[in-house]
Amino acid sequence: MTVRSGATILMEGSASPHLYTVLSGWGFRYKMLDDGRRQILNFVFAGDLIGLQGSLMEEMQHSIEALSTFTLCVFQKDGLPKLFGNLPRLAFDVTWLAAREEIMLDEHLLSVGQRSALERAAYLIAFLYQRAKAVRMLNGQNVIPVTQQHIADSLGLSLVHTNKTLKKLADRKALSWGEGGCSVLDEAVLLDISGWEGLPALKRVYI
Amino acid sequence: MTVRSGATILMEGSASPHLYTVLSGWGFRYKMLDDGRRQILNFVFAGDLIGLQGSLMEEMQHSIEALSTFTLCVFQKDGLPKLFGNLPRLAFDVTWLAAREEIMLDEHLLSVGQRSALERAAYLIAFLYQRAKAVRMLNGQNVIPVTQQHIADSLGLSLVHTNKTLKKLADRKALSWGEGGCSVLDEAVLLDISGWEGLPALKRVYI
DNA sequence: CGCGGTCTTGATGCTGTTCAATTGGCGTGG
DNA sequence: CCACGCCAATTGAACAGCATCAAGACCGCG
Numbered sequence: 519m520t521v522r523s524g525a526t527i528l529m530e531g532s533a534s535p536h537l538y539t540v541l542s543g544w545g546f547r548y549k550m551l552d553d554g555r556r557q558i559l560n561f562v563f564a565g566d567l568i569g570l571q572g573s574l575m576e577e578m579q580h581s582i583e584a585l586s587t588f589t590l591c592v593f594q595k596d597g598l599p600k601l602f603g604n605l606p607r608l609a610f611d612v613t614w615l616a617a618r619e620e621i622m623l624d625e626h627l628l629s630v631g632q633r634s635a636l637e638r639a640a641y642l643i644a645f646l647y648q649r650a651k652a653v654r655m656l657n658g659q660n661v662i663p664v665t666q667q668h669i670a671d672s673l674g675l676s677l678v679h680t681n682k683t684l685k686k687l688a689d690r691k692a693l694s695w696g697e698g699g700c701s702v703l704d705e706a707v708l709l710d711i712s713g714w715e716g717l718p719a720l721k722r723v724y725i
Numbered sequence: 726m727t728v729r730s731g732a733t734i735l736m737e738g739s740a741s742p743h744l745y746t747v748l749s750g751w752g753f754r755y756k757m758l759d760d761g762r763r764q765i766l767n768f769v770f771a772g773d774l775i776g777l778q779g780s781l782m783e784e785m786q787h788s789i790e791a792l793s794t795f796t797l798c799v800f801q802k803d804g805l806p807k808l809f810g811n812l813p814r815l816a817f818d819v820t821w822l823a824a825r826e827e828i829m830l831d832e833h834l835l836s837v838g839q840r841s842a843l844e845r846a847a848y849l850i851a852f853l854y855q856r857a858k859a860v861r862m863l864n865g866q867n868v869i870p871v872t873q874q875h876i877a878d879s880l881g882l883s884l885v886h887t888n889k890t891l892k893k894l895a896d897r898k899a900l901s902w903g904e905g906g907c908s909v910l911d912e913a914v915l916l917d918i919s920g921w922e923g924l925p926a927l928k929r930v931y932i
Numbered sequence: 933c934g935c936g937g938t939c940t941t942g943a944t945g946c947t948g949t950t951c952a953a954t955t956g957g958c959g960t961g962g
Numbered sequence: 963c964c965a966c967g968c969c970a971a972t973t974g975a976a977c978a979g980c981a982t983c984a985a986g987a988c989c990g991c992g
Contacts (some may be wrong), residue, residue: 549831555839559831574824575927580831602813602820609816610809616823617781623830624756624766624787631837631881632762635948676840679948681972695971697969714756720782725771801940842980872938883981888940890980 521588527568528582534572537595540564544663545589545657546669549580557670559579560622561585561646565651567615573598586663618720625714630674633712637681638673641712643693647702648717687711728795737834741779744802747771750795751870752860755878756787766877768830768853771860775823780805793870808916814821825927832921837881840919842890843852845880848919853925856911870906894918 519538520526528534530549545562559580562568572578573595602609625645629638643662651655670680684700687693692707693700702708709716728734728750735741737756752769768776779785780802809816832852836845850869857863860871864871877887891907899914900907909915916923 547831549835551835551839557835557838559834571824571828574821575828575925577925579828581926583922599813599817602809604819604934606806606809606813606816609813609820610806613809613816613820613823614781616820616827619780619827620823621778621782621786623827623834624754626757627766627830627834627837628758628764630834631764631878632758666972667970671838676949677971678950678973685972718782718784718786874938884939885941885982886980892940 521584521590523565523584523586523588524663525584525588526581527584527588527590528572528578528580530581532572533577534569534697535595537569537573537585537589537593537598540566540594541569541589541591542655544585544650545582545588546585546672547661551692556671557674558668560619560626561649561672563649564655567612569595570616585668620629622720626672628693629712635673635675635679636686638675638705639669639683639687639695640692640708641714642669642672642707643687643700643702644712644714644716646701647708648702649706652717659697660700660702661697661699665696665699669700726797726799728793728797729779730793732791732795734791734795734797735785735786737785737788739779740784741776742802744774744776744780744800744805745797746798747773748798749862751792751857752789752795753792753875754787754789754881762879763878765875766878767826767833767857768856770856771862773824774819776802777819777823783833786838792875793804814917828925832891833879842880844919845882846876846887846890846894847899847915847923849876849879850894850907850909851912851915851919851921851923853907853914853916859924866904867904867909868904869909871900872906876907895926 523542527538540562542564547562548556550556562582568582571580601612602710611624629641633641640700646662647656647660650662666680666684667677669684670677673680677682684695686695687708688695688705692704692711693702695701698706726745729829729903734745734752749771754766756766757763769789775789776785778787780851808819836848840848853869853871854863854867857869873887873891874884875885876891880887882890891900891902894915895902897914899911899918900909902908
C-alpha cells in the first residue's frame with residue numbers, strides 16, 4: 519500500500535482492521551485536544567509497526583499521518599492471535615518493538631517535562647537524525663522532512679518560540695533550515711546541548 | 726517479595742535478571758537528568774508488569790520506586806522466550822500490557838505538552854483515581870499516597886506552582902490534601918476541568 | 933526539644949505565549 | 963507571463979504563566 523504525504527493513515531477512535539509495517543517513508547503519531555491543540559507523540563520510520571493498539575484494543579487512541587510518500591505492508595489484525603500461536607519468534611519481536619516504543623516515549627516525556635526549549639529542540643533533532651540514520655533514510659543533505667510546526671507540536675512549544683529556538687541552533691552551526699526541512703550539520707553539538715546520550719544500542723528487529 | 730515505601734526496585738542502567746508482577750502497593754517509574762531534574766513517567770499499580778524492558782533489552786532505561794509497601798511476584802527473565810514458546814495466551818497478554826502502557830504514556834505526553842497547569846493537574850489526579858479504583862486500591866477516604874513533589878515531577882511543573890494549582894482544585898472542592906496524600910472529592914469536576922474522557926474501557930488482563 | 937520533611941504563601945523575574953506584520957517560494961488561473 | 967493566494971518561515975513587541983527565591987507553619991520522629 520502506498521500513501522501520499524499529508525495523508526492520514528489511521529484515525530483516533532477508528533477500529534482499524536489492519537496492522538501495518540512501514541516499508542519506507544516518514545510519518546508521525548499524534549493526539550489532538552478538542553480545541554485543536556496537537557501533540558506529536560513520536561515519529562514513524564521504516565521497520566516500525568503501526569496499528570498494534572487498534573489490533574489489541576477496541577480502537578486506536580492516536581492518529582498517524584504521513585510526512586512523505588509512505589509505503590506500508592498490510593496485515594489483517596485477526597492474524598495476531600495466530601501469530602502468537604504459530605510464530606513465537608515473531609510474536610516476541612512484536613513485543614520487543616512495543617517495548618522500544620515505550621523507551622522512546624519515556625525519553626520524550628522526560629524532554630517535554632524537564633528540559634528547556636533549547637535542550638528539547640536539540641534533543642529532538644538529534645533523535646530524528648539518529649533514527650533516520652539507523653534505517654538509512656537520509657539523503658545526502660541529511661534533511662529531515664518536517665515543518666517547524668511539526669517540531670513545535672512535538673516539543674510542546676509555540677511555533678514562534680520554536681522558530682527562535684531553532685535559530686539559536688542554526689547560529690551555533692548545529693543545523694540549518696530549508697530545502698523542505700531541517701538539515702543536521704553538527705550532531706555532536708546537538709547532543710552536547712541536549713545532554714542526551716543518544717539512542718541506546720539495541721539489536722535490530724525486522725518484521 | 727516485599728519492598729518498603731521509598732525503596733528503589735529497579736535502577737536505570739541496571740541489567741535486572743528479573744521480571745515482576747505487582748501484587749499490591751503503589752509505585753512509580755521515573756527518569757532523571759544529570760543535574761537532578763526528575764520526570765515521573767507513570768505510576769505502577771497492582772496487576773502491572775515491571776522490568777519488561779530489562780528483560781527484552783540490555784538494560785533498564787528508567788527506575789522504579791515504591792510509594793507504599795509493595796509486594797511483587799518475581800520471574801526469571803530468561804523464562805520470557807519460553808513463555809512465548811509455550812504459553813502464547815500469556816505472551817499475548819504481556820504484549821497487551823505493553824500496548825496499554827503506551828496508551829497511558831501517550832495521554833501523559835499530550836497532557837504535559839499541551840494542557841495548562843490546571844488541566845494537567847486535574848487530569849493526573851483523575852487518572853490516578855480511576856486507575857486505583859479499577860484495581861480496588863482506594864481506602865474509604867480515596868487517598869492517593871503521593872507528595873506534591875511527586876505530582877510536580879509528574880506534571881513537569883515546579884513544586885511551588887503545583888501547590889498553587891492544587892489549591893485551586895481544592896478551592897473548587899475537587900480534592901483535598903492531607904492524611905498522607907490527595908483525597909478525591911469530586912471526580913466529575915476533575916474530568917471537566919481537564920477535558921479528559923477518562924480511561925478507555927479496556928478488557929482486564931491478569932498475569 | 934530540635935530537626936527534617938512537607939505544605940503554604942508572597943514577591944520578583946525569566947521563559948515562553950500571543951498578537952501582529954512581513955517575507956519569499958510555489959502552484960494556479962487569468 | 964504575471965497576478966494572486968496560500969503556506970512556511972521570520973521577526974518585534976507586549977504580555978502571561980510558571981519558575982525561583984525566600985520565609986514560615988505544621989507535624990512526626992529521634
